Amino acid sequence: MIDLRSDTVTKPPLAMREAIAAAEVGDDVFEEDPTVQRLEQAAAERLGKEAGLLTASGTMGNLVALLTHASPGDEVILEADSHIFNYEAGGAARVAGLMPRLVSGRRGTFDSKQLAAVLRPDNIHFPPTTLVCMENTHNASGGSVLDQPTVQETAAYARERGLALHLDGARIFNAAAAADVEPAELCEPFDSVMFCLSKGLAAPVGSVLVGSRGFIQKARQRRKLLGGGMRQAGVIAAAGIYALEVMAKRLTEDHRRARCLADALTGLGLTVMNEVATNIINIRLSGDLSAYALLSAWRSAGVAALPRDEKNIRLVLHYEISDDDVTAAVAALAQILG
Ligand SMILES: Cc1ncc(COP(=O)(O)O)c(C=O)c1O
Structure with a gap:
């Protein structure tokens, strides 16, 4: 079968399976798995952030980010065709208790004027807006790479308004490869970034959420809340390290x-x-x-x-x-x- 359904169908290559078999492991809920720690550190470095957190999936990584940045009743700005809004089982509303407000991007990119148009004034009638999310590459528009100058301009405006920024970077390594830049450059405007090991990078499972040390410490608690604390997760992380070192290239x-x-x-x-x-x-x-x-x-x-x-x-x-x-x-x- 020539399987063009998704890059999620990729099976781990032999060398990745060997890395899994050889992984040194420990109890990661006790933060004692050296391979998980290596992956989290390597991922944070590649994306230009201080710390990382292994999650079971991209959906879980995004949800942990929403739960960490925002509180129930807050409004979150999502792109209308984004994966978080359309394909993550409504977790933003159901689990995080957030009210999504949509902005329609052009191939996923939206500018500060579009953002300004959906931001509510500070008034007791309105929910507080705390978070803006973007997606790079943008899946629904065909793996588009966001226009980085516009991302920077929108992010600067969001920051002026006191908003946090999260990037669903499930395929950020594809975006970076296409733009011929380091992924850290594309992630720079964001407080947190989630990327997937299990898509084009061919790991069997896993995503990593990265951000500041303080953010990741809080996110670790949110991951536990979702049942995402894993034990000898080094077997997953070993595949992730191979994905980063070999498959991303x-x-x-x-x-x-x-x-x-x-x-x-x-x-x-x-x-x-x-x-x-x-x-x-x-x-x-x-x-x-x-x-x-x-x-x-x-x-x-x-x-x-x-x-x-x-x-x-x-x-x-x-x-x-x-x-x-x-x-x-x-x-x-x-x-x-x-
Ligand atoms: C852009 C984007 N974000 C998040 C996800 C969710 O990843 P997962 O399937 O690992 O939950 C996907 C999955 O296809 C995706 O394409």
Whole structure:
């Protein structure tokens, strides 16, 4: 199967499995797991923050961040197509007790004027706004890399207003690779950043939340509250260290293949909706073509991808997809469309 459904389908490579087997471990709730500590420190350094906290998933990392920055009844500014708002089971409202207020970005990026328009004045009728979240890369718009000067300008304005800033950087290493900068540069405007080990970096499980030492100390308590305190988690962290040291260095290959695939699909008459800056391609079908029917036929030919809806398909590149796989996937689709 040529699996283009998501970069989350990636299985740990052999060397990563060996690192898992060799991991030195301890009880991480007692903060005695040396491998977890190594991962948390390495992640914090790569992202330019003081400290890190391993979480079971990206959803948990984002939720821990929300619970740490804000209090129940606060308003949080989220981008309208963000993962936190749309795909995290409503945890911001249900678990953190926050009131989401939405701002519609352009490929995920919103400016200070847009932010100003949704901020409420200080008045007893309104909930206090305490937090602004952004997402880089922005999944729904096809793995777009946020426009960094605009991010900086919006963040400076948020800071003037006394707001905290959290980045859902599930794919921040893809963003950094595409922008050809260190991830720390993209994370600089934010108080906290969550990134995932288990997507394009191919670890079997885990995300890391980074921020100041004080923030992470508080976040550790929020993680415990969610049942996220893990014991000999060094087996997870060892995979994470390999992900950071090895897998994060090869993401531009996925981006190159994504552009090749997008060009070939355009050549078949399909409409690619995004600029394909990283590893995600959004396709919109025209005429009578149904995403469900097309994907069913493609799957019978050995290629899996996910529909966004009846007319939209998402394809995601990752380290298990080779140049030959791209060629084979295009050939199979050409036959179906032909
Ligand atoms: C942008 C973004 N944030 C957060 C998450 C959540 O990560 P997880 O699936 O590990 O909970 C995802 C997952 O796809 C994502 O794409």
